[in-house]
Amino acid sequence: MRFVTYRNNQDAARLGMVEDGLVIDVARFGAAAGVTLPDSMLGFIDLGPTAIEFLKDLYINRNAAWLIGTSMPLGNVTLLAPIPRPRKNIFGIGLNYTDHIAESAKSLDTSAELPKQPVIFSKPPTAVISGSDPIRHNKAMTQQLDWETELAVVIGKTARNVSKDDALDYVFGYTIINDISARDCRRSGQWIVSKGQDSFAPMGPAIVTTDDIPDPHDLMITTRVNGVEKQHCSTSFMLFKVHDLIADISAVMTLEPGDIIATGTPAGVGAGRTPQEFMWPGDVLESEIHGIGTLRNPIVAV
Structure with a gap:
């Protein structure tokens, strides 16, 4: 999977996954699916290795409605450093x-x-x-x-x-x-x-x-x-x-x-x-x- 930290005109830094030319806001996609997911890269990494497989399965088995209001074309966002502020050196x-x-x-x-x-x-x-x-x-x-x-x-x-x-x-x-x-x-x-x-x-x-x-x-x-x-x-x-x-x-x-x-x-x-x-x-x-x-x-x- 490919994860980014992005911002657009409405939001500060948020966690996105890139699929099929779209940036999908992870926290909002999770909310649409009825689960709670972090809105930052470090928060997602903190969930541990099983989080990647969980999110991948959620996306594969998605309802098309979950992408409405939670995704946008990659070209419409600004990509930040994936971890804008590492916790240490x-x-x-x-x-x-x-x-x-x-x-x-x-x-x-x-x-x-x-x-x-x-x-x-x-x-x-x-x-x-x-x-x-x-x-x-x-x-x-x-x-x-x-x-x-x-x-x-x-x-x-x-x-x-x-x-x-x-x-x-x-x-x-x-x-x-x-x-x-x-x-x-x-x-x-x-x-x-x-x-x-x-x-x-x-x-x-x-x-x-x-x-x-x-x-x-x-x-x-x-x-x-x-x-x-x-x-x-x-x-x-x-x-x-x-x-x-x-x-x-x-x-x-x-x-x-x-x-x-x-x-x-x-x-x-x-x-x-x-x-x-x-x-x-x-x-x-x-x-x-x-x-x-x-x-x-x-x-x-x-």
Whole structure:
């Protein structure tokens, strides 16, 4: 299933499911069917894994009247970030594609050796924007604004010290995050100032549940700047797979419903190119993962 957080002229942020070109308001659809369902993404995730199957069955066996006043064409709504305000920091994974490790060693002074464990950092909730909102370019802070399109994992139930074999059972679904990075804002090897600035986590356009993405390691990632392709790679080339990341993080700290893991980016970032390329006001960044969708974020001066 495909879930979005949307708004229209009448409503603030609400949870919708996308079916047959329509956005169906989950809470209102449930009310029409005589059941109570949440109106937010986090509220729905909190219901647990059985909620997806329940809603799917409800839609398959729907009465046509349930869609009247509860659905609207996808083109008539504004999509927000699927989780507009995560409850805690996004888990970022650095250096998780071997080709990106090589280019980073040349241009960003990181080690050329393959990490023996996942490299983990974080991005605060205030970094999150939608797949159409502007990315802020503050020239007083950075002259090296860079892109990193990544598959993001949304946790569906509490995960504590889970095994690799069971780890994918804890996933609610997948979305796109671009791990925007100000390369000249790293501080003594620490990345959060570089990666955690406001607007540095475009997310969306939807969360696609695991029934529609059974294998997260068979997806194509593409990045374009002003229509020119910069990154194009399969998630099969992750060094640490999704199950590795969940097992590793949950061994250290509890993962909770709605937590987000951005799984790293492949080669082709601006800092790794010759000559280096960075984004400037007026540019448009497109972040695409096949099967999930495309983000289109303009770069604006602040």
